[in-house]
Amino acid sequence: MKIVDAKVIVSCPGRNFVTLKLITDEGVYGIGDGTLNGREKSVVSYLEDYVIPCLIDKDPQRIEDIWQYLYRGAYWRGGPVTMTAIAAVDMALWDIKAKVAGLPLYQLLGGRSRDGIMVYAHATGEDIAATLDEVARYVALGYKAVRVQCGIPGIASTYGVPKDGKPYEPADAALPSESVWSTEKYLNFVPRLFQAVRDRFGDELHVLHDIHHRLTPIEAARLGKDCEPYHLFWLEDAVPAENQSSFRLIRQHTTTPLAVGEVFNRIYDCQQLIQEQLIDYIRCSVTHTGGITHMRRIADLAALNHVRTGSHGATDISPVGMGAALHFDYWVPNFGIQEHMAHNEQTMELFSVDYSFKSGFFTPGDKPGHGVDIDETLAAKLPYQRACLPVNRLEDGTLWNW
Structure with missing residues (x-):
């Protein structure tokens, strides 16, 4: 089995979501959540420009190896954008593995x-x-x-x-x-x-x-x-x-x-x-x-x-x-x-x-899998809408933690 295609689905049913779909040559697919509130498009770019090209032709059942590849192999380790992108891949891989096994993921x-x-x-x-x-x-x-x-x-x-x-x-x-x-x-x-x-x-x-x-x-x-x-x-x-x-x-x-x-x-x-x-x-x-x-x-x-x-x-x-x-x-x-x-x-x-x-x-x-799927046709009708988190100031105007 190998990954032959992947897509990032951005939708806004009242708030923005980033969903990764990984597709295998056997027709089994998995999806993962790559949503980072207020910074969604940063994760989209990370996935599309850097992660997905590395995943094509990889064996989706090698979850640990792929995780290490995306974490250690990036050199620039950690941070919310990197780790959210890795999370989206990881969830999708676990979804695939559980579907292939015919079991709910927790098993x-x-x-x-x-x-x-x-x-x-x-x-x-x-x-x-x-x-x-x-x-x-x-x-x-x-x-x-x-x-x-x-x-x-x-x-x-x-x-x-x-x-x-x-x-x-x-x-x-x-x-x-x-x-x-x-x-x-x-x-x-x-x-x-x-x-x-x-x-x-x-x-x-x-x-x-x-x-x-x-x-x-x-x-x-x-x-x-x-x-x-x-x-x-x-x-x-x-x-x-x-x-x-x-x-x-x-x-x-x-x-x-x-x-x-x-x-x-x-x-x-x-x-x-x-x-x-x-x-x-x-x-x-x-x-x-x-x-x-x-x-x-x-x-x-x-x-x-x-x-x-x-x-x-x-x-x-x-x-x-x-x-x-x-x-x-x-x-x-x-x-x-x-x-x-x-x-x-x-x-x-x-x-x-x-x-x-x-x-x-x-x-x-x-x-089988994590039990969640996305309607891609409906997602296409719900385009991204820019939305940012607030900032906080004290009463004297000093910027504070939101």
Whole structure:
């Protein structure tokens, strides 16, 4: 068997997706997710100009060798564009191998380690009352875990909170929009949100929150201590983690569980965090971290150090990436939780999926491969639309972490 053709499919059913399709001489094909939010065309160019020419005539069943070829052979290792492109190839290769075997992908990884995959939803509102109503809506749908984000008094717009009641999509303009941020207003307010959630929903609901890299280590330590009475499932992305040792200071001051990693691309981005047990959940995704092949290495390192997975799964992960992630989640022994943001109706018309949700848990399905496919005819009718992520400034105008 060999790869004889490949194509990159760019579509925009309300937001941009990059899908790679690899085709073999035996007619079996696989697809992978190469979506990098706000930088999609960089991955398209990387795939079309540099990766695809190297794949023609290669044996698609040599997944490890191809992964090493694309990673080591590039010389310029790592980075979000490279690792997202590699991930797209890796997902497509695993899809092919599982289809040839006639098995769902999780069986090739070693079989399932659980009966269902717990996911968390996103509840947001302009104020506490509206956020609580959204939490109630997801609880009624069966979710056992909910991430809560709320508008902050005195701040015009807040991460995670949609405008005009529309579904939240941060890449909202052709050029980056600008938001204003106040750390002190946020720190003074957000513990009241968690208290309100516990007062209304009790102690059994898993409650998560995303800081989105906006605090310094000592500020994150303060928030972690303030949150301890509300026993959150986790605080996510407390600080930018380029300096992994920053988490030591947070860890010294709070027992609130910590999660980080959705912007990580390689095992080296989280090596210290995991080996020193500075976090509790690693949030890398198969789409942005070199695919299933590389995620397995990260998960194995994490398992040695009492760290569980909590993979990124916002709408910038296409249904292809979500399908692959769910097969990975079904297998990985140190699973923690999976993020889930529902895609819009048009997206679910574009992609056919085998995964399903029931009572707070997903299962990936049992079709051979990862169970997700794309309608290329419909994709051609949904052309790319330039969209950038916002930038953030403090109230004095200083550029800050978005």
